[in-house]
Amino acid sequence: MGSKTAARNAQDDGGRRDVYKGAMSSASPDLRTVHVDLEARAYDVLIGAGILGGLGDFLAAGTFREPVAIITDARVGALLGERTQNAVLAAGLSSFMIEVPPGEGSKSLEVLAHLHSRLARNKVPRSGTIVALGGGVIGDLAGFAAASYLRGIHFVQVPTTLLAMVDSSVGGKTGVNLPEGKNLVGAFHQPKFVVADLDALATLPPREFAAGMAEVIKYGAIADRALFDRVANGVTAEDDDLAEIVEKCVAIKARIVEHDEFETKGERALLNFGHTIGHAIEKATGYSRYLHGEAIALGLRAAAWLSVWESGLPEAEAKKIEAALLDNDLPLELDRKVDREAVLAALGNDKKVASDGGNRWVLLSKLGEAKSGCEISLEVAAKAIERLVA
Amino acid sequence: MGSKTAARNAQDDGGRRDVYKGAMSSASPDLRTVHVDLEARAYDVLIGAGILGGLGDFLAAGTFREPVAIITDARVGALLGERTQNAVLAAGLSSFMIEVPPGEGSKSLEVLAHLHSRLARNKVPRSGTIVALGGGVIGDLAGFAAASYLRGIHFVQVPTTLLAMVDSSVGGKTGVNLPEGKNLVGAFHQPKFVVADLDALATLPPREFAAGMAEVIKYGAIADRALFDRVANGVTAEDDDLAEIVEKCVAIKARIVEHDEFETKGERALLNFGHTIGHAIEKATGYSRYLHGEAIALGLRAAAWLSVWESGLPEAEAKKIEAALLDNDLPLELDRKVDREAVLAALGNDKKVASDGGNRWVLLSKLGEAKSGCEISLEVAAKAIERLVA
Numbered sequence: 001m002g003s004k005t006a007a008r009n010a011q012d013d014g015g016r017r018d019v020y021k022g023a024m025s026s027a028s029p030d031l032r033t034v035h036v037d038l039e040a041r042a043y044d045v046l047i048g049a050g051i052l053g054g055l056g057d058f059l060a061a062g063t064f065r066e067p068v069a070i071i072t073d074a075r076v077g078a079l080l081g082e083r084t085q086n087a088v089l090a091a092g093l094s095s096f097m098i099e100v101p102p103g104e105g106s107k108s109l110e111v112l113a114h115l116h117s118r119l120a121r122n123k124v125p126r127s128g129t130i131v132a133l134g135g136g137v138i139g140d141l142a143g144f145a146a147a148s149y150l151r152g153i154h155f156v157q158v159p160t161t162l163l164a165m166v167d168s169s170v171g172g173k174t175g176v177n178l179p180e181g182k183n184l185v186g187a188f189h190q191p192k193f194v195v196a197d198l199d200a201l202a203t204l205p206p207r208e209f210a211a212g213m214a215e216v217i218k219y220g221a222i223a224d225r226a227l228f229d230r231v232a233n234g235v236t237a238e239d240d241d242l243a244e245i246v247e248k249c250v251a252i253k254a255r256i257v258e259h260d261e262f263e264t265k266g267e268r269a270l271l272n273f274g275h276t277i278g279h280a281i282e283k284a285t286g287y288s289r290y291l292h293g294e295a296i297a298l299g300l301r302a303a304a305w306l307s308v309w310e311s312g313l314p315e316a317e318a319k320k321i322e323a324a325l326l327d328n329d330l331p332l333e334l335d336r337k338v339d340r341e342a343v344l345a346a347l348g349n350d351k352k353v354a355s356d357g358g359n360r361w362v363l364l365s366k367l368g369e370a371k372s373g374c375e376i377s378l379e380v381a382a383k384a385i386e387r388l389v390a
Numbered sequence: 391m392g393s394k395t396a397a398r399n400a401q402d403d404g405g406r407r408d409v410y411k412g413a414m415s416s417a418s419p420d421l422r423t424v425h426v427d428l429e430a431r432a433y434d435v436l437i438g439a440g441i442l443g444g445l446g447d448f449l450a451a452g453t454f455r456e457p458v459a460i461i462t463d464a465r466v467g468a469l470l471g472e473r474t475q476n477a478v479l480a481a482g483l484s485s486f487m488i489e490v491p492p493g494e495g496s497k498s499l500e501v502l503a504h505l506h507s508r509l510a511r512n513k514v515p516r517s518g519t520i521v522a523l524g525g526g527v528i529g530d531l532a533g534f535a536a537a538s539y540l541r542g543i544h545f546v547q548v549p550t551t552l553l554a555m556v557d558s559s560v561g562g563k564t565g566v567n568l569p570e571g572k573n574l575v576g577a578f579h580q581p582k583f584v585v586a587d588l589d590a591l592a593t594l595p596p597r598e599f600a601a602g603m604a605e606v607i608k609y610g611a612i613a614d615r616a617l618f619d620r621v622a623n624g625v626t627a628e629d630d631d632l633a634e635i636v637e638k639c640v641a642i643k644a645r646i647v648e649h650d651e652f653e654t655k656g657e658r659a660l661l662n663f664g665h666t667i668g669h670a671i672e673k674a675t676g677y678s679r680y681l682h683g684e685a686i687a688l689g690l691r692a693a694a695w696l697s698v699w700e701s702g703l704p705e706a707e708a709k710k711i712e713a714a715l716l717d718n719d720l721p722l723e724l725d726r727k728v729d730r731e732a733v734l735a736a737l738g739n740d741k742k743v744a745s746d747g748g749n750r751w752v753l754l755s756k757l758g759e760a761k762s763g764c765e766i767s768l769e770v771a772a773k774a775i776e777r778l779v780a
Contacts, residue, residue, distance in 0.1 A: 179507070
């Protein structure tokens, strides 16, 4: 496609980073930028404390048009909505806010239809912009609204949870759930840029911060031993090197997404380390008992032991993963009351509609090195799940 | 983007045409092929009488996977459903059919959700394929289902109306309507190939065939004087050169879409000649009085006179357009009972959310030559609308 789509987005390309830095130079000398090189759909992830105030300038520096629709949930909206809207208005862009109820329930076709209707009634044109202000649910929902309204409009991610900053806001996966399963409807729709303001993490409940750390530990485990060692002893929202940690995670994800944007080659599947059993646990517990990151923590522990049994991970390194989860206040043990048969059934079930086909099992050969497309029998998976029960 | 997305679709590229021709050589020596060169998203439009029977072979020649979900409406399904499904089954691919009610009402988020649910319950994987069997409504609806289910699966257009063959099945526009307006939600999602079996036109009510001729006349008017002259005296489903006429229209659309896939440069707007007032008439009459092609015929007549007044089209050529519409059994006159104020209001209203921005008015300088982005005052537009009233 090259030239044609390139022309569509050329205005959003090269030279933007300097603009961002110019816009932020006084406010935040520590602005970090990770470039996601997807040619015509390339963009930057901006990371720093207090950078949300620059959102309007970032928008104005681009070719984005008003009105700017800020989509958020009632909880985040109460904390950051006004500040976000003021940042947009201060740059001379008109803006309105749409709040949806907090929680996974908003990732539905019904709430999506409500967003479409609000966008249409506010006469947002194709050149308009959606800002997704919130965690993973808001990013996925607002991102798909942006992908589908008028066959696609501009879209900016403002992740407010650690999990969204290091994972869901980067890479262009958007979507909603069906009664039949999670994320079954959606689009690959890359944001125009991502603003990860670390100050937002100060407002996060400790349990939510810890949930995000599960993904951080995952990045270290699959791709960066030094990152793993750094975070293994525990990370808090106050740590001086938090920006550097987030930057490293985003850079790992960016490199993987660059090589496999549409998840067709197996590389993007590496990001699913710990997610196969994690997703099954979420499904078997009705998506209510564990936060996503907590279920992933359990999945990481199970995947560590699968890696010991099936791909030569030294036992000592599996124990390091367990210790890292523990030191970041993540659960190590699956509640006895959880029906393990249901977890196994969810694993089997998932297979047929799995968007990652045969690449679902990701194992480590050592800390910092992962491979996808591994074959694991249900018996061995069952053994790993039993390992989680105290 | 080039290489990355190219890799995603490389298996569907070059060499396919020979395969199609090989698959069809005995059945239809007259198979015509128009290539739509969108690089990684390139595809062929196959045109010929009786080629629907080759659908399974075309699918099997590609890398498409089962199950094949055939989406159609109850009317087309009764006529062509079994034949279509047999063609797929004969190639050894599993298949199931989803029927929706006929008519524009099915282009809704509610029917889309029903399709998503049926696809999920039938465990269609990301490598599965949707076949859109029907007219423009089915192509738009099933195309958007294919664009959004599992973030995008394969999709084949089997247009069964003249209008869908020459217009809506080519170019990748998919979508549904909102209560707030038509086509407000959708995606650009190109089909993997298009099968235009002219035999399907024999089952079409004459009024529907005529409606398709409005778009054919449009292609001649904007880009091909010889085509215009050929069709000006009237075309029927039995004409020997129908395949050639459809091929010429598709080729015109293909060249325009190749230069402006995402409708950002004004070229694609050329396809909207006659559509600005046509859409306003449809809106003002509740989308019930006129078929889309009939409203476009009225819009073409109005646009012809606007072209005389504003862009130097010779009056004799405007009259040729009127004669061509008449000789193809299309309406020339707007019913007196239609509220012209409502038509004008629809024109003004449309502006704000218009996906084609400032390029909405397309005028001719002579037959076969059009330009987009023209400025027309509401007063002059009103004069053109009055011209339609007997």
